[in-house]
Amino acid sequence: MHHVVLERWSRGASPLHRRDPRAKLFALAVFLVTLATARRNLVILAPLLFLLLAAGLLRARIPLGSALVRAGVVFTFTVPFAIISYLTGDPARASSMLLKSYLSALAVLLLVSTTPVPALLRGFEAVGAPRFLLMVAQFLYRYLFVISEEAQHMRKAALARGATARATLARHAKFQAAAGAVGALFARSYGRAEDIHRAMLARGFSGRFPAATPLRFARADAFFAALAAVAPVLARLAAERVA
Amino acid sequence: MHIPDGFLSTPVWAAMDAAALPAVAVAVRRAQRSFEDSRIPLLGVMGAFVFAAQMINFPVGVGTSSHLVGGALLAFTLGPAPACVVMAAILAIQSLVFQDGGMLALGANVFNMAIAGVFAGYLPYHWFGNGPWRRPAIFAGGALSVLVSAALALTELLLSHTPIPRAALGLSGVVFLVSAALEGAITLAVAQSLETIQPNFIRKPAARRYASVTLGAAAVLLAAVGVVFASTAPDGIEKITRVQAADPTTWLGKAEAGLAGVAIIYAVCLAIGRVVTRHRSA
Amino acid sequence: MTTPLIEVEDLHHHYDDGTAALDGIDFKLHPGESVALLGANGSGKTTFLLCLTGLLTGHGAARVCGLPVDKTNLPAIRRKLGIVFQDSESQLFMPTVLEDVAFGPLNLGMDPVAAQLRAREVLRLVGMEAVAAKAPYHLSAGEKKRVAIAGILAMQPDILALDEPTTFLDPPAQRSLIDLLRGLPQAKIIVTHDIAFARAVSTRAVFFDRGKIVGEGPVDDLVRRFAWDPQVESPGHAARYD
Numbered sequence: 001m002h003h004v005v006l007e008r009w010s011r012g013a014s015p016l017h018r019r020d021p022r023a024k025l026f027a028l029a030v031f032l033v034t035l036a037t038a039r040r041n042l043v044i045l046a047p048l049l050f051l052l053l054a055a056g057l058l059r060a061r062i063p064l065g066s067a068l069v070r071a072g073v074v075f076t077f078t079v080p081f082a083i084i085s086y087l088t089g090d091p092a093r094a095s096s097m098l099l100k101s102y103l104s105a106l107a108v109l110l111l112v113s114t115t116p117v118p119a120l121l122r123g124f125e126a127v128g129a130p131r132f133l134l135m136v137a138q139f140l141y142r143y144l145f146v147i148s149e150e151a152q153h154m155r156k157a158a159l160a161r162g163a164t165a166r167a168t169l170a171r172h173a174k175f176q177a178a179a180g181a182v183g184a185l186f187a188r189s190y191g192r193a194e195d196i197h198r199a200m201l202a203r204g205f206s207g208r209f210p211a212a213t214p215l216r217f218a219r220a221d222a223f224f225a226a227l228a229a230v231a232p233v234l235a236r237l238a239a240e241r242v243a
Numbered sequence: 244m245h246i247p248d249g250f251l252s253t254p255v256w257a258a259m260d261a262a263a264l265p266a267v268a269v270a271v272r273r274a275q276r277s278f279e280d281s282r283i284p285l286l287g288v289m290g291a292f293v294f295a296a297q298m299i300n301f302p303v304g305v306g307t308s309s310h311l312v313g314g315a316l317l318a319f320t321l322g323p324a325p326a327c328v329v330m331a332a333i334l335a336i337q338s339l340v341f342q343d344g345g346m347l348a349l350g351a352n353v354f355n356m357a358i359a360g361v362f363a364g365y366l367p368y369h370w371f372g373n374g375p376w377r378r379p380a381i382f383a384g385g386a387l388s389v390l391v392s393a394a395l396a397l398t399e400l401l402l403s404h405t406p407i408p409r410a411a412l413g414l415s416g417v418v419f420l421v422s423a424a425l426e427g428a429i430t431l432a433v434a435q436s437l438e439t440i441q442p443n444f445i446r447k448p449a450a451r452r453y454a455s456v457t458l459g460a461a462a463v464l465l466a467a468v469g470v471v472f473a474s475t476a477p478d479g480i481e482k483i484t485r486v487q488a489a490d491p492t493t494w495l496g497k498a499e500a501g502l503a504g505v506a507i508i509y510a511v512c513l514a515i516g517r518v519v520t521r522h523r524s525a
Numbered sequence: 526m527t528t529p530l531i532e533v534e535d536l537h538h539h540y541d542d543g544t545a546a547l548d549g550i551d552f553k554l555h556p557g558e559s560v561a562l563l564g565a566n567g568s569g570k571t572t573f574l575l576c577l578t579g580l581l582t583g584h585g586a587a588r589v590c591g592l593p594v595d596k597t598n599l600p601a602i603r604r605k606l607g608i609v610f611q612d613s614e615s616q617l618f619m620p621t622v623l624e625d626v627a628f629g630p631l632n633l634g635m636d637p638v639a640a641q642l643r644a645r646e647v648l649r650l651v652g653m654e655a656v657a658a659k660a661p662y663h664l665s666a667g668e669k670k671r672v673a674i675a676g677i678l679a680m681q682p683d684i685l686a687l688d689e690p691t692t693f694l695d696p697p698a699q700r701s702l703i704d705l706l707r708g709l710p711q712a713k714i715i716v717t718h719d720i721a722f723a724r725a726v727s728t729r730a731v732f733f734d735r736g737k738i739v740g741e742g743p744v745d746d747l748v749r750r751f752a753w754d755p756q757v758e759s760p761g762h763a764a765r766y767d
Contacts, residue, residue, distance in 0.1 A: 003340060007660065032347050037253055073342055074247050081250070085406045093406065100249025105342040112339050118620035120339065130271045132283065137332040139287020142620055144294055144336070145662055151295035158299065171302050175432065178301045182311060183436025185299070186320075186444065189292035193285040195615035198580055200284065202608045203676065204600060204632030207279045212624075213637040284618065 003145065009062050009113040016060040016114045020221040021123025027228030028111050034232040035103055038239075042092075045239035046099040052231055053106050060114045067113065071106040078102075117141050126215055135209060139196075147189055154181040245337065245352055246396055248345030252403040259399065260350030266358045267331050273324035282325065289321060290329045294336075301429050309425045314356060314392075315364030315384040316430050319372075319445050320437070323365040330357035355395040364388030372448035378431060385430030386423040393419040528591065529553045530684055530712050531577065531606075536585035538569075538576055546572040547583060548736035554684065559706075559713040561723035563747060564733030570716045571611075573733070574686050578603050590683055604633060607677030611689040613669035617661035622653065622672050625661060629680040647679045648672070651705060667698030671705065678709070686714040691722050720748055720755075 010017075016024075031049070038045055057067050078101045085094035112120065118141075121134045158174070158181035251259070274282070293313035300308035317326035331353050337343040344352045364384040371380035397415060401407065407415070437444045531554035538547040547569045554560060562570040576583035579599045590605045592598040607629075610616050619625035623644050630640035648654045651671040656664060664672065670690060677685060687706075691699050703725045706713065717723050723730060723744045732740035732747045740747050748754050 006340060007663075011658070028346070032248065036248060036256070036347055071342060077245075077247055078249070081405060084408065084411065088406050088408060090406060093404075097249050097405075101247040101345065104248035104345055104347070108339060108342055108346050116620075117336075117340065118624075130268060132271050132275050132280070133267065133328055133332060133335075135280065135283045136286045136290060136328055137335055138620060139284050139618065140290035140294070140329075140332050140336055141340075142618060142660075142662070143288050143291040146614055147288070147291040147295040148298065151298050155299050171304060174302045178299050179429070179432035179436045181299050182296045182433045183440055185296055186289075186292060186433070186437060187440045189288050190285075190444065192612075192615050193288040195610065195612055196284040196288065196618045197281065198575075199610055199616040199618065200628075201580060202578055202603055202610075203629040203680065204603055206600065206632065207281060209280045209283070210628070210631035211637070213641070 005066070006113060007116075010116045012061055012114070014060045014114070015220075016056060018220075019114075019224050020215055020217050021115050021119050022126050022215065022217065023221040023225040023228075024111055024115060025120075025123050025127060026225050028107055030229040031107050031232045032104055034236050035100055035107075038100075038236055041239045041242055042096055042099055044242055045236055046103060048235040048239060049103050049232060050106075052235065053103065053110055056110050057113075060110070062110075062113050067106070067109055071102060071109050074101045074105040122212060122215060143189075143192070147185070147192075150188060151181075151185055154185055157181065245334070245344030246348045246399065248347050250345075250403060250405055251348055251351060251399055255399050255403045256347050256351060259354050260347070263350035263353045263358065266354060267327070270324045270327035270331070270358070274322075274328045286321065286325055286329050287332070289317065290332050290336075293317065293329070293333060301425075301432075303425060309422070309429065311429050311433060312385075312389060312426050314361045315368075315381075315388040315426070316433060318361050318365035318388075319368055319381065319384065319434065322446060323361055323369075326361045326365070327357050330361055333357075351396070351399050355392040355399075359395055360388040360392035363391035369448045381434050382427035382431045384427075386427035389426040390419055390423040393422065527556055529555050530590055531714075532586070532588045533577075534586040536573070536576060536583045536587055538572055538581055538583045545736045547576065550585075550736075550738055552731065552738065554712055554714060556683075556712055557710075558729070559715065559727045561727035561730040561744060562714060562716045562733060563718075563723065563730055563744075563751075563753060568733040569736045570733050571688055574608055574688060574714065574716065577686070578606055578608060604680050605682050606684040606686060607680055607682035609670070609673050609677055609685065609687045609690060611692055613666070613673045613693075614661070616673045616676070617664075617669060620660060621657070622648070622659055622661060622664070623657040626672065626676045626679050629676055633680060643679050644675075647675045650678065651675045665698070666693040667695070667701060670694065670698070670702060674705065683711060684714065685709065685711045686716075688716045689718065690715065691717065691719045720744065720753065 031052075035045075035049060054064060057064050075098075078097050082094040082098050085091070085097065115123070118138060121138050125131055125134050158177040248256075274286070293311070293316075296313065297310045300310060302308045314326065314330055317329055321329065334344060334349065334352050334357055338346055338349050338352070364387055367380040367383035367387060371377065393415075397407075397412075397419075434445060531552065533550055533552040536547050536550040536552075537545065540546050550569070550573060552573075562573070564570055572581060575581040577587060577589060577594065579594055579596070579602065583594070587594040589598075589602045592602055592605075594602060617625045619628055623641065626644040626648060627637075627640040630643045631637065635643065645654060645657065648657055651674055653668060653671050653675060656668060656672070661669060661672065670693075674685075674687075685706075690702060694702060699719075699722060703722065706715075706726050713726070715723065715727060727744060729742060730744045730747050731738050732751055732753075734751075740750055
């Protein structure tokens with residue numbers, strides 16, 4: 001499954017994996033803004049930025065082909081708009097939408113495939129995002145796959161239940177069965193949350209989560225941040241200089 | 244409805260990022276209130292539930308099926324502020340892990356779906372949840388949450404000059420209404436299922452607490468919907484697209500004006516809300 | 526006679542609708558003992574464990590390690606009496622194994638570095654140091670159970686309480702668990718339906734029935750008295766009586 005592969009990639013051991021998440025977030029921010037604000041000579045800038053990301057993926061020993069395909073999920077939204085744009089006589093906008101959305105998705109993928117989600121969330125906390133929100137996201141991610149599996153079981157059960165009704169009645173029966181499945185999933189999830197809270201209390205939780213071990217920013221991280229920030233900016237300057 | 248990067252113009256995505264930050268901060272503060280960190284597991288797990296619940300298909304005819312979006316349901320069961328936080332966490336995970344929605348566009352997506360959508364979904368229930376209009380209120384909540392999110396997304400796209408021919412706009416309108424109705428129906432069906440399992444899951448709407456804030460929220464809603472209708476009105480589109488071809492600085496001014504309008508109303512509501520809560524605690 | 530680690534006198538607990546979940550429980554646990562709690566589902570075994578650590582409020586006299594079970598003593602009691610719940614998935618709620626096992630020590634006020642060291646030590650004890658960096662989701666049921674036990678051991682409790690620990694475990698995992706438990710010096714309370722498991726890890730047993738303890742003694746005695754054996758005669762046997 002999608003997330004399992006990403007989990008595996010994110011627990012690699014390349015130099016990129018070892019960088020402080022804050023450095024990587026900074027690099028991503030610079031890259032995204034450089035890309036988003038570019039308006040001229042995108043046809044030249046895009047390949048340069050692509051090479052940058054591809055180099056990152058290779059250095060991180062992420063399977064390039066799989067990554068490129070995975071980032072292509074964004075095309076389902078962008079292609080229809082690009083087609084309309086092209087047909088209404090604005091091919092520049094069409095290519096801009098396609099290129100920017102794809103490169104952006106690929107850049108985010110590079111970040112997430114070299115940083116496990118918990119470390120990523122710690123990085124966001126260190127740059128000022130609300131801790132409460134990040135911890136909710138942490139618990140969300142922890143139980144995402146557990147509850148998704150439970151949902152799969154319930155989905156099959158709902159299908160089975162709905163399938164017994166006659167054709168014309170079937171749709172309504174299936175609808176109700178689906179509502180019942182979602183309701184049951186809600187109740188199970190709520191119950192699980194209560195179990196988790198009980199387990200927390202049983203191990204001494206007194207209202208506040210203990211602070212996580214602080215991140216340490218090393219020289220290598222500063223180096224990387226500087227390099228990764230300069231590269232897309234240089235690419236943009238170079239691209240805009242042409243013609 | 245998850246807008247990727249590369250679609251919104253810089254003033255739009257930057258403004259929406261700026262708008263989403265304080266909104267999320269307020270939601271976090273309200274959600275945390277007297278519970279500190281104790282509710283984190285519940286909110287996280289219910290976020291995972293929404294994600295997972297989106298896999299369960301509701302057949303709606305001619306071989307198509309829909310699924311629960313969940314903003315309104317979360318608002319009825321966890322309360323509006325926690326629901327905002329959960330939806331924001333969901334959108335962040337969707338953007339990061341699944342590349343569903345852009346990173347720079349996250350502010351816009353969060354504002355549309357986690358803030359405005361949740362609030363719009365909660366209002367009908369807040370006003371009518373206690374009386375005989377309870378079921379229509381739940382339906383309306385589900386429908387409005389989708390309608391408002393979609394309208395805001397469309398507004399942002401239009402302000403960014405994403406090319407959308409008039410015919411497509413009309414079609415989008417129809418699609419929005421159908422999706423809204425579906426979300427209403429699905430939300431209602433799930434709410435009824437919950438009522439048979441455990442009536443306490445769906446909270447009683449809080450008494451008169453949010454009076455002024457809801458008035459403010461209603462104003463924001465009207466503004467948002469108003470902007471969309473203004474943009475979709477024939478002369479509206481002509482103006483925007485013609486202006487773009489003519490003079491770059493003017494469209495920038497228009498975009499900023501539109502957003503400034505929404506921002507002003509928003510700021511006014513926040514101010515009203517703050518004054519009222521200070522008054523009440525005095 | 527050494528002071529009992531747990532002393533319970535006439536403990537009561539009622540459900541919201543008024544029915545008695547615990548209807549006058551008397552119980553003692555001495556150091557080094559390992560007591561199995563047997564009885565039907567809903568007879569009050571789990572409720573009893575939850576009342577001991579204040580996760581449910583009971584009425585009556587209950588003392589853990591000499592401390593009365595009331596609000597002020599709960600932090601200390603929860604340190605001394607660690608519960609391993611039936612569902613390990615809900616007990617291992619942190620993103621990685623190491624962070625989860627360190628949760629208890631951190632809540633006790635240890636600094637992060639010391640807590641991590643303690644966590645690693647305890648993971649070594651249960652044989653799970655290799656999975657320290659893994660997400661709990663990826664572990665097998667047996668591994669999850671060991672990590673959950675590690676999370677409790679990290680708090681250095683005097684008493685270990687386990688609620689149906691062999692659910693989800695296959696026979697090899699059950700054998701590992703038996704070996705692990707036998708090697709731990711703490712006094713133990715083990716809620717279980719698994720007779721063979723109870724026999725292997727407990728020194729005595731008590732039998733719960735509708736909120737009361739109706740029998741006490743060696744596991745096999747209670748099994749005989751209350752017909753608590755799931756074994757049915759095989760078809761070959763039945764043929765003999767034709």
